[in-house]
Amino acid sequence: MKQETQNRLSNIPVEKIKLGMYLGDVFDAQGNLLFASGTLIHSAEQIELLKKHNVSSVFAIEIKENPGVYDRARVVDVANLEEAYYKELSRAKEIHQYTIQTARETLINAKLGRLMPVKKIETAAEQIVESVSRNPDALVSLAQIKGYDEYVYVHSINVAILITSLACSMGYSKEKLLQAGVGGFLHDIGKMGIPENILNKKGKYSSGEFAIMKRHPDIGISMLKGYRDISDFSRIVVIQHHERYNGSGYPRQLTGSMISEIGLIAAVADVYDAVTTDKDYRAAWTPHKALAMIFQGCDMEYSRRIVEFFTKHLGIYPVGSFVKLSSGEKGIVIRVEKGEILAPDVLILYSADGKKLKEPKEYKLWNMQKMENGSQYRIVQSLNPKDYDICIDNYVKAKPFE
Numbered sequence: 001m002k003q004e005t006q007n008r009l010s011n012i013p014v015e016k017i018k019l020g021m022y023l024g025d026v027f028d029a030q031g032n033l034l035f036a037s038g039t040l041i042h043s044a045e046q047i048e049l050l051k052k053h054n055v056s057s058v059f060a061i062e063i064k065e066n067p068g069v070y071d072r073a074r075v076v077d078v079a080n081l082e083e084a085y086y087k088e089l090s091r092a093k094e095i096h097q098y099t100i101q102t103a104r105e106t107l108i109n110a111k112l113g114r115l116m117p118v119k120k121i122e123t124a125a126e127q128i129v130e131s132v133s134r135n136p137d138a139l140v141s142l143a144q145i146k147g148y149d150e151y152v153y154v155h156s157i158n159v160a161i162l163i164t165s166l167a168c169s170m171g172y173s174k175e176k177l178l179q180a181g182v183g184g185f186l187h188d189i190g191k192m193g194i195p196e197n198i199l200n201k202k203g204k205y206s207s208g209e210f211a212i213m214k215r216h217p218d219i220g221i222s223m224l225k226g227y228r229d230i231s232d233f234s235r236i237v238v239i240q241h242h243e244r245y246n247g248s249g250y251p252r253q254l255t256g257s258m259i260s261e262i263g264l265i266a267a268v269a270d271v272y273d274a275v276t277t278d279k280d281y282r283a284a285w286t287p288h289k290a291l292a293m294i295f296q297g298c299d300m301e302y303s304r305r306i307v308e309f310f311t312k313h314l315g316i317y318p319v320g321s322f323v324k325l326s327s328g329e330k331g332i333v334i335r336v337e338k339g340e341i342l343a344p345d346v347l348i349l350y351s352a353d354g355k356k357l358k359e360p361k362e363y364k365l366w367n368m369q370k371m372e373n374g375s376q377y378r379i380v381q382s383l384n385p386k387d388y389d390i391c392i393d394n395y396v397k398a399k400p401f402e
């Protein structure tokens with residue numbers, strides 16, 4: 001018999017939070033941590049505090065202790081999945097590089113008023129679709145690891161990857177996936193029509209500058225005029241990726257069902273990639289914090305249905321997250337298996353007493369025996385790798401390419 005996941009994550013509106021549940025990290029609207037991951041709800045005051053801070057829903061789990069047994073067939077199955085993942089990861093690396101190059105060429109051409117290489121863009125979208133269809137996780141893992149350089153180009157590709165892979169997991173046809181990928185690729189093309197002093201400004205925009213920035217979806221659509229091969233579906237991504245479910249977005253302030261589903265997907269993919277990347281004016285959020293913030297915007301900025309798909313797709317602690325375990329050990333999430341989003345594979349770098357290990361060791365949290373004190377290994381906190389001087393890229397990429 002297949003073992004059920006012992007840690008059931010639920011997307012729970014605050015009214016349904018009960019005593020005895022454990023919370024994931026919860027942030028207020030300003031991004032301050034209200035409750036750290038692993039907090040047990042033991043009093044009504046804690047629930048009141050959530051309401052007081054206008055938190056609408058949170059990550060919450062009910063921990064049921066696992067007897068520690070596991071199904072051998074399942075282990076074999078996971079081994080096969082792992083092999084497919086690492087196999088695809090080497091191909092995905094080449095695809096990532098190629099598509100970034102195409103994004104660079106496309107955006108530079110758009111800036112200079114030259115023709116955009118539509119055929120190359122379609123090829124890039126096709127490669128992304130084929131990679132996520134072979135194995136949905138490999139390219140998505142690469143999209144989680146980003147340097148500071150060439151943000152505009154890398155962001156275009158990461159958004160294309162996130163949109164395509166999410167749409168793929170939601171059952172979109174191949175044709176629609178290709179069009180969605182092209183849309184993701186071109187979603188910010190209109191930024192090439194924004195004056196450079198505004199586009200590259202370090203620090204906060206004035207209201208006038210922000211009004212100009214907010215024109216980029218419309219500018220993008222005008223730039224695509226005359227490109228007959230670019231579908232309406234792709235154009236929706238360009239025009240709607242800043243619309244918000246509650247009408248607080250731009251450029252049309254559309255609400256709810258007025259926004260196409262692919263527009264809602266694009267909104268989540270775009271904001272997730274943007275906030276998890278370092279900018280001149282603010283440090284990158286951890287993937288977990290970004291997901292928690294997006295999650296808290298359910299039914300307001302973002303569609304709950306899309307966020308739920310997105311969370312299941314990436315895992316609560318996506319690849320590249322630096323986490324602390326209930327044992328006190330710290331490590332990096334290197335792989336998330338679908339259905340085990342709270343119990344990924346973690347590469348342990350620090351022992352419980354805070355010493356850096358000479359040789360990192362790998363834990364598969366979903367398959368760990370209990371600790372000596374009888375409790376389960378689980379993630380209790382998402383940490384900032386910069387506080388530990390850790391370069392995530394070295395660890396996540398090392399295994400497949402060594």
Ligand SMILES: [Fe+2]
Nearest residue numbers: 187188241242
């Ligand atoms: Fe944008």
